[in-house]
Amino acid sequence: MKPLKDNVSITLDEDVVAKIRKYSEQDDRSFSQYINMVLKAHIRQAEENDSPKA
Secondary structure: OOOOOOOOOOOOOHHHHHHHHHHHHHOOOOHHHHHHHHHHHHHHHHHHHHOOOO
């Protein structure tokens, strides 16, 4: 079964869109797939930084 996805609408700066398009094409991913991948990596890193250190 495919994971559930939500459609969202966001407004991005033109230069950001151009760079994301370039990187997504280089990575052979769709624009949406690339944004999703980048956001997941950011969330993972933010959660690691927020977790208590032993």
